Structures are given as C-alpha cells and as structure tokens.
Amino acid sequence: MFDDRTDAGERLAAELEARDLDIDVVLGIPRGALPVARPVADALDADLDVVVARKLGAPGNPELALGAVASDGSVWYNDDLIARLDVSEEYLEEVRTEEAENARNKADRYRETAGLPDLEGKRVVVVDDGVATGATATACLRQVQESGAEWVGLAVPVGSPQSVTELEQETDEVIALQTPADFRAVGQYYRNFGQVTDEEAIEYLDQGS
Template sequence: MFDDRTDAGERLAAELERRDLDIDVVLGIPRGALPVARPVADALAADLDVVVARKLGAPGNPELALGAVASDGSVWYNDDLITRIDVSEKYLEEVRAEEADNAREKAARYRETEGLPELEGKRVAVVDDGVATGATATACLRQVQESGAEWVGLAVPVGSPRAIDELERETDEVIAVQTPADFRAVGQYYRNFGQVTDEEAIAYLDRDG
C-alpha cells in the first residue's frame, strides 16, 4: 500500500536505483503519473517530460478501453474486446480521430510542441501511477519506441500481472514495485488516490528537482 503518488514515486525510484538502471529521460503519462515521475526523475538525475495518450472508449461505456492513441497517432487496439462486443470500423475510426486530436491538444498544454522531446540515443523510462489494462501505456510506449531512443522501459508502482506480462512485449524492461495476484484497480493500492489536475501536473514539470 502506498500513502500517495509521491510515496509511490519514491519507492519506485528506489527500485530503479536498486537495479542500477541508467536513465536519461523520465516521461510521465499525464495527469496522475507526474507526482510519481517527479521523485523518480530527481533520484535518477534525469530530465522529466511527458508522453500523452488517450483511451478509446467503447460505445456507451467510455471507461471500457477498446485501445488507446498517443499524441503522434500511435495506436493500440484491444482486438479481442473489439471483436467480442462487435464494434464497427466506422466507430473505431471516429473515436480514434477524436482522441488523437485530444491527445495532441493535451500534449500542447504540457509543452510548447505536441511531440516528444529529443530522445534519439537516450535511455527513457515511461512512468505511470499504475497499470490496469495497459492501454494508454502501450500507446505511449509505441510512440517512444519510434523516437530513436536507445532503451525504453516502463516503470510503475503497481500493475495487473496480466497487463505487466503483455507490456513486457512492448518495451525493453518493465519495472513494477508490486504485481498483486488479486489486482482489481490501481486506486486500491493507494491510501490517497485523489484526482490530479492539469495545473498540478504541470507544476511537477516546472519544479526543479
């Protein structure tokens, strides 16, 4: 159990240090990952920035992830779910286009440009506050993988064992402090898991170590 996202970030940073990983850039997934990513970046003396993706919600159930799209258009689809609930190609294209626009707009709120910082030849850790389905993390990882980074890892305080296993195929290494067998939701592993506003998240980016 983590006290809050900052506590989770400090414990995640300790795990990364224990593994002696050399990280140049930490990318938090807004909004909730920024309080986690800040102590990670500070501990590793790495630059902190963001990578943005938006969930593709199912018809009538926007919290059910059909996939996710990153700000550069990188997309991941949950093909099994799409087939099971019989989602049309027309709906998928409409929601993909809408959420890609939203992702670009969100990225622009966090930095002057919509794209990623320069990552060519760098070692990059993508950080989130936890992984349930892995949809947004997958889209973010695919965007970072296309950036020319030398090494790309995913670091989270807690995650579903199934999602973590699937994400290992998307990246060089997945680091998770906890992968409980009875995982149900990220928030159950935090005593304080309140919403993070864009303004609060941006403040973590602006703060110098």
C-alpha cells in the same frame, strides 16, 4: 499499500536506483503519473517530460477501453474486446481521430514544442501511477519506441499481472513494484488516490526547470 503518488514515486525511484539504471529522460503519463515521475527523475538526475495517450472508449461505455491512441497517432487496439462487442470500423476510426486530437491538445498544454522531446539515442523510462488494462501505457510506449530512443523501459508502482506481462512485449524492461494476483484497480493500492489536475501536474514538471 502506498500512502499517495509521491510515496509511490519515492519507492519506485529507490528500486530504479538499486538496479543502477542509467536513464536520460523520464516520461510521465499525465495527469496522475507526474507526482510519481518527479521523485524518479530527481533521484536518477534525469529530465522529466510527458508522453500523452487517450483511451478509446467503447460505445455507450467510455470507461471501457477498446484501446488507446498517443498524441502522434500511435494506436493499440484490444482486438478481442472489439470483436466481442462487434464494434464497427467506422466507430473505431471516429473515436481514434477524436482522441488523437485530444491527446495532441493535452500534450500542447504541457510543453511548448509539439511532439516528444528529442529522444534519439537516449535511455528513457515511461512512468505511470499504475497499470490496469495497459492500453494507455502501450500506446505511449509505441510512440516512444518510434522516437529513436536507445532503450525504453516502463516503471510503475503497481499493475495487473496479466497487463505487466503483456507490456513486457512492448518495451526493454518493465519495473513493477507490486503485481498482486487479486488486482482489481490501481486506486485500491493507494491510501490517497485523489484526482490530479492539469495545473498540479504541470507544477511537477516546472519543479525541475
């Protein structure tokens, strides 16, 4: 159990330091990952920036992720769920286009330049506050993998065992402090898991400026 996202970030930072990982850039997934990513970036003496993706909600149930799309259009689909719900190609294209634009707009709020920072030849770790389905993390990791980074890792305080295993196929290494067998939701492993606003998240970025 973590007290809050900052506590989770401090514990995650300690684990990454113990592994002696040489990291150039830490990328938090807005909004909830920024309080986690700030202590990680500080401990590793790495730059902190963001990588943005949006869930592709199912028809009539936007919280159910059919997949996710990153701000550069990188997309991941849950093919089994799409087939089970018999979702049309037209719906998928419509929601993908809409959410890719939403992701780009959100990325623009967080940084002055479009797209990711220059990651060519860099060692990069993507940080989130937890992994449930892994949809958003997958889309973000695919965007970073296309950036020319030398090494790409994912670090989370807690995650679904199945999702963490699947994410190992998308990245060089996954660091998850906890992968409980009875995982149901990220928030159940935090005493305080309140919403993080865009303004609060941006403040964490500015702390390193």
